[in-house]
Amino acid sequence: MDKLCKYGTHRVIEPKGVLPQPAWKIDNTPKIYKNEILIDVDTLNIDSASFTQIEEQSIKEGKEVSDIILETVSKRGKQHNPVTGSGGMLIGKVADIGEQLSGKIDLKKGDKIATLVSLSLTPLFVERIDSVRSETDQVDIEGKAILFESGIYAKLPDDIDDNLALAVLDVAGAPAQTQRLVKEGDTVIVIGAGGKSGLLCLYEAKKKVGQNGKVIAVEFSDEGIERVKEVGAYDEIIQGDATDPVELLEKVENVLDGEMADLTINCVNIPSTELSSILVTKDRGTIYFFSMATSFTQAALGAEGVGKDIDMIIGNGYAYNHSDIAINILREDQAIRNMFQRIYT
Amino acid sequence: MDKLCKYGTHRVIEPKGVLPQPAWKIDNTPKIYKNEILIDVDTLNIDSASFTQIEEQSIKEGKEVSDIILETVSKRGKQHNPVTGSGGMLIGKVADIGEQLSGKIDLKKGDKIATLVSLSLTPLFVERIDSVRSETDQVDIEGKAILFESGIYAKLPDDIDDNLALAVLDVAGAPAQTQRLVKEGDTVIVIGAGGKSGLLCLYEAKKKVGQNGKVIAVEFSDEGIERVKEVGAYDEIIQGDATDPVELLEKVENVLDGEMADLTINCVNIPSTELSSILVTKDRGTIYFFSMATSFTQAALGAEGVGKDIDMIIGNGYAYNHSDIAINILREDQAIRNMFQRIYT
Ligand SMILES: NC(=O)c1ccc[n+]([C@@H]2O[C@H](COP(=O)([O-])OP(=O)(O)OC[C@H]3O[C@@H](n4cnc5c(N)ncnc54)[C@H](OP(=O)(O)O)[C@@H]3O)[C@@H](O)[C@H]2O)c1
Numbered sequence: 193m194d195k196l197c198k199y200g201t202h203r204v205i206e207p208k209g210v211l212p213q214p215a216w217k218i219d220n221t222p223k224i225y226k227n228e229i230l231i232d233v234d235t236l237n238i239d240s241a242s243f244t245q246i247e248e249q250s251i252k253e254g255k256e257v258s259d260i261i262l263e264t265v266s267k268r269g270k271q272h273n274p275v276t277g278s279g280g281m282l283i284g285k286v287a288d289i290g291e292q293l294s295g296k297i298d299l300k301k302g303d304k305i306a307t308l309v310s311l312s313l314t315p316l317f318v319e320r321i322d323s324v325r326s327e328t329d330q331v332d333i334e335g336k337a338i339l340f341e342s343g344i345y346a347k348l349p350d351d352i353d354d355n356l357a358l359a360v361l362d363v364a365g366a367p368a369q370t371q372r373l374v375k376e377g378d379t380v381i382v383i384g385a386g387g388k389s390g391l392l393c394l395y396e397a398k399k400k401v402g403q404n405g406k407v408i409a410v411e412f413s414d415e416g417i418e419r420v421k422e423v424g425a426y427d428e429i430i431q432g433d434a435t436d437p438v439e440l441l442e443k444v445e446n447v448l449d450g451e452m453a454d455l456t457i458n459c460v461n462i463p464s465t466e467l468s469s470i471l472v473t474k475d476r477g478t479i480y481f482f483s484m485a486t487s488f489t490q491a492a493l494g495a496e497g498v499g500k501d502i503d504m505i506i507g508n509g510y511a512y513n514h515s516d517i518a519i520n521i522l523r524e525d526q527a528i529r530n531m532f533q534r535i536y537t
Numbered sequence: 538m539d540k541l542c543k544y545g546t547h548r549v550i551e552p553k554g555v556l557p558q559p560a561w562k563i564d565n566t567p568k569i570y571k572n573e574i575l576i577d578v579d580t581l582n583i584d585s586a587s588f589t590q591i592e593e594q595s596i597k598e599g600k601e602v603s604d605i606i607l608e609t610v611s612k613r614g615k616q617h618n619p620v621t622g623s624g625g626m627l628i629g630k631v632a633d634i635g636e637q638l639s640g641k642i643d644l645k646k647g648d649k650i651a652t653l654v655s656l657s658l659t660p661l662f663v664e665r666i667d668s669v670r671s672e673t674d675q676v677d678i679e680g681k682a683i684l685f686e687s688g689i690y691a692k693l694p695d696d697i698d699d700n701l702a703l704a705v706l707d708v709a710g711a712p713a714q715t716q717r718l719v720k721e722g723d724t725v726i727v728i729g730a731g732g733k734s735g736l737l738c739l740y741e742a743k744k745k746v747g748q749n750g751k752v753i754a755v756e757f758s759d760e761g762i763e764r765v766k767e768v769g770a771y772d773e774i775i776q777g778d779a780t781d782p783v784e785l786l787e788k789v790e791n792v793l794d795g796e797m798a799d800l801t802i803n804c805v806n807i808p809s810t811e812l813s814s815i816l817v818t819k820d821r822g823t824i825y826f827f828s829m830a831t832s833f834t835q836a837a838l839g840a841e842g843v844g845k846d847i848d849m850i851i852g853n854g855y856a857y858n859h860s861d862i863a864i865n866i867l868r869e870d871q872a873i874r875n876m877f878q879r880i881y882t
């Protein structure tokens with residue numbers, strides 16, 4: 193066996209030498225090494241871009257969603273979607289703590305936690321899938337997962353339903369980055385505004401832009417528009433298709449009198465929305481791509497192709513305090529809490 | 538025919554409704570519409586990540602590089618590498634200017650220009666490939682290209698060899714962004730430092746960090762190390778493989794006494810170097826991914842996976858003045874000019 197590594201390279205099977213995230217296959221044996229934490233898993237929250245892809249595949253190939261998940265986990269030792277490359281996260285109870293960590297971390301056996309590292313690098317051993325909840329991308333299982341020494345986690349709060357916390361923590365990076373990126377007076381466009389991360393971003397953006405700023409919600413479906421209205425954190429709503437850049441640009445120009453966004457936040461769960469994001473952003477503006485369906489080359493070459501000098505940021509799922517920021521939105525805003533409670537629990 | 542569009546959607550064949558860059562196939566008929574510019578192409582500069590892929594394919598499939606290029610162009614109407622998604626740029630002479638643009642732009646027939654938009658969106662009609670220069674990723678052709686109304690270009694300077702200008706303009710975004718991102722006193726790591734963009738980034742970084750800053754060059758091959766030394770714009774050199782994150786981190790920690798980079802600039806031409814870039818960057822530091830071989834999900838999930846709160850920027854090929862900034866380096870620095878002259882002309 194390799195030397196124990198805080199990043200978990202000792203569990204990498206193929207190819208050797210890489211970290212667990214890019215690895216094709218990792219060792220999911222549900223028995224911990226000295227620097228690991230064992231988790232009794234209750235529920236997986238599959239990343240939205242990944243879940244959307246799995247559902248499409250399930251229809252196309254006539255397979256169950258649960259079978260596709262089991263197949264991936266048995267092939268790779270982790271729920272790492274081979275098509276989208278993305279994962280998700282999980283909640284469960286601490287079952288065991290390796291002796292090198294015991295006493296040095298604020299966890300004890302039995303604590304309920306959410307892992308804040310992606311499923312795409314988390315060794316996962318599934319005994320049984322109990323239920324797949326398509327509306328929420330959540331999957332209840334019997335099984336075990338391993339958290340590496342470098343892995344981050346959050347203890348689940350007492351005042352919030354577990355599945356609700358799981359849903360919100362899945363996208364905790366988005367509102368945290370929104371807090372950082374939005375400046376007073378900014379015009380902010382959130383694309384995919386009626387989704388889970390979109391609504392949280394709308395809320396944080398609306399708080400930060402102040403009286404002189406503007407928050408524009410772009411959503412596709414009627415249901416999404418209803419969700420945006422129910423939460424109410426916006427100045428304008430545009431119903432439109434983010435895969436049609438020219439049409440969306442026209443709609444934005446209409447609403448903003450030809451102006452464009454200082455900051456665009458992309459929260460969709462489908463591919464091919466890079467150019468829309470680029471066109472609606474002003475020169476020297478910023479795009480925050482939270483969507484896991486973003487293509488690096490489409491973004492880089494798309495901006496160059498239309499001669500737009502903008503900063504484009506890759507949505508890092510982690511930011512200091514992101515779990516607190518996200519959970520606190522549920523404490524601060526009753527409208528979001530009510531809706532999320534309805535949808536996710 | 539669709540309405541003429543400044544972004545060139547009127548040339549999109551498949552799928553309809555998207556812009557020319559993400560389009561699978563565009564119309565490369567070498568006859569301009571009223572809002573287009575026709576170019577008599579001399580030389581293509583294939584993007585390095587794309588050229589590397591084409592060469593690998595040529596060996597694997599026993600085909601000529603030129604045949605693979607002709608195949609792509611005939612299938613797609615543009616030199617848009619279907620595997621890497623990237624393009625490159627070209628130089629040529631203005632052959633015709635559409636009547637809607639004539640007199641409104643600073644070009645006349647016969648002017649020598651470089652297109653500063655990617656080949657991945659430029660309609661290209663190839664009559665013949667004259668020569669493929671593998672050492673420089675340059676391909677001399679007979680053919681025509683179309684520049685859209687929104688397309689950017691630079692007139693070729695008189696004091697610099699055309700092929701040298703072409704080589705440098707291909708990566709002009711990198712030194713321009715380096716100028717913006719580097720702050721006085723920063724520790725900057727350039728990965729792939731001995732390549733074309735890497736050397737230009739080293740130079741700009743070294744100028745900006747000042748006395749209290751540090752520039753670390755990371756390169757793989759002996760030849761690359763020699764190029765870095767010849768240019769001389771560095772404080773430390775590390776020879777290492779950026780696809781091996783754990784080993785590279787160790788080497789960086791040795792050189793920096795356990796410290797890490799404020800800013801990491803990734804200029805490699807191969808996949809799977811995201812995690813190295815992440816590990817060698819300090820918390821709240823920044824990574825500028827110029828490499829077109831960057832995977833969005835590997836970067837986003839990689840950072841989350843190791844709990845690093847860093848900002849990761851997608852290398853937009855365009856920035857204000859980027860062509861002047863890049864060309865000026867050749868005027869300012871004799872060492873770079875001499876080397877590039879030797880390599881690219
Ligand atoms: N960077 C990270 O670390 C990280 C972490 C977690 C998740 N993510 C990614 O973040 C994204 C959003 O996640 P989520 O959980 O918030 O997803 P979600 O709840 O499914 O929301 C996606 C939203 O996008 C909207 N949308 C779909 N197609 C659209 C179109 N053509 N035009 C405009 N809007 C459209 C959807 O509208 P409908 O109402 O029509 O469905 C929905 O409101 C996903 O791609 C996910 O993979 C990233």
Ligand SMILES: NC(=O)c1ccc[n+]([C@@H]2O[C@H](COP(=O)([O-])OP(=O)(O)OC[C@H]3O[C@@H](n4cnc5c(N)ncnc54)[C@H](OP(=O)(O)O)[C@@H]3O)[C@@H](O)[C@H]2O)c1
Nearest residue numbers: 585586729731732733734758761779805806828829852854
């Ligand atoms: N974002 C944009 O708009 C844009 C525009 C143009 C180009 N690009 C991209 O920028 C990148 C660099 O372009 P370029 O023209 O500068 O390429 P280049 O001259 O080929 O340089 C690439 C460098 O990376 C080094 N390298 C290769 N494998 C390595 C490894 N395992 N570890 C460390 N270094 C390694 C190479 O070293 P060796 O000496 O061993 O080969 C070489 O010095 C490419 O990916 C290209 O596609 C982006």
